[in-house]
């Protein structure tokens with residue numbers, strides 16, 4: 012098996028088929044809706060809040076609200092009363108089952124539900140998927156996080172409509188250090204490995220450090236990518252604003268950090284500061300333009316044309332050119 016990551020793979024251009032990059036369509040379909048970009052901000056407290064979710068839904072982007080200190084039923088009602096789709100997160104504890112029961116009692120159905128736990132290849136996730144499919148069958152269920160083909164096969168068989176791949180590659184993640192497990196350092200090849208067996212969409216989660224990594228994820232089998240750090244440092248990001256030596260930063264902390272948990276127990280995340288880089292809408296526009304450029308370098312006109320390109324691995328034991336025959 013080849014081991015590589017975002018920083019040692021490059022995609023190879025094919026002959027351009029467009030006169031302008033504006034002809035390239037960066038949109039993607041997930042769960043019956045088409046979104047402008049194959050990118051979703053991470054469902055973390057310092058990445059998004061209700062206001063940002065509303066902005067994303069109104070402007071054609073996918074979002075997944077986080078699951079911490081929030082009333083999911085009220086959130087869903089608020090979004091749907093404005094004619095917007097609702098996309099929430101759940102855990103696997105009794106309180107999460109109670110939330111599902113509340114949805115059923117009030118006859119409300121969020122369009123997207125993401126089951127979001129650290130070790131998603133677990134019976135607890137199987138039980139929650141099956142509960143959701145029985146109680147709210149119209150919701151599109153994303154489940155994770157996982158790291159192996161076996162896990163993707165199981166989650167799909169248990170009824171997940173999409174899986175989220177990535178254990179430990181995140182910027183505020185310390186899972187690798189604390190447990191010795193994960194895809195940190197080889198997330199892109201783990202994605203490739205998982206995508207070979209997937210029959211449903213994969214969301215590649217964690218490790219994206221630059222916009223070109225979006226195209227690399229698509230090339231290796233992702234339908235969408237989930238990104239935290241690149242979204243945490245905007246003017247409207249919910250993290251606290253911190254000034255250091257006259258420069259402004261936003262705090263960005265892991266969902267499994269003591270900052271998020273409120274206690275130091277099974278901590279697998281840390282807190283960092285991200286420099287503030289202006290409004291979110293500018294980043295989203297720049298990302299779209301960069302993905303359009305990626306499609307044009309792939310010799311295509313639509314997102315999945317990126318899947319057709321060859322690539323090179325730079326340095327290391329697996330170095331070389333990889334041609335599609």
Ligand SMILES: NC(=O)C1=CN([C@@H]2O[C@H](COP(=O)(O)OP(=O)(O)OC[C@H]3O[C@@H](n4cnc5c(N)ncnc54)[C@H](OP(=O)(O)O)[C@@H]3O)[C@@H](O)[C@H]2O)C=CC1
Nearest residue numbers: 102103127128129130156177178179180184186266267279
């Ligand atoms: N993508 C990634 O690499 C990671 C992401 N995270 C994020 O941090 C947040 C908190 O995650 P999590 O701690 O799972 O959420 P929860 O605290 O809601 O825990 C989920 C449930 O799974 C149980 N569990 C069993 N084994 C494990 C295990 N190895 N890791 C975690 N839980 C386990 C927990 O029990 P008990 O607590 O008693 O063990 C708990 O009942 C989530 O948003 C998650 O996505 C966290 C770590 C890695």
Ligand SMILES: Nc1nc2c(ncn2[C@@H]2O[C@H](COP(=O)(O)O)[C@@H](O)[C@H]2O)c(=O)[nH]1
Nearest residue numbers: 053181182184217218239240265266267280
């Ligand atoms: N191991 C941990 N992973 C975490 C934690 N909180 C969030 N995450 C994961 O990181 C990605 C975002 O990664 P980034 O590289 O884009 O910043 C996020 O979607 C989660 O899957 C945590 O505390 N520990």
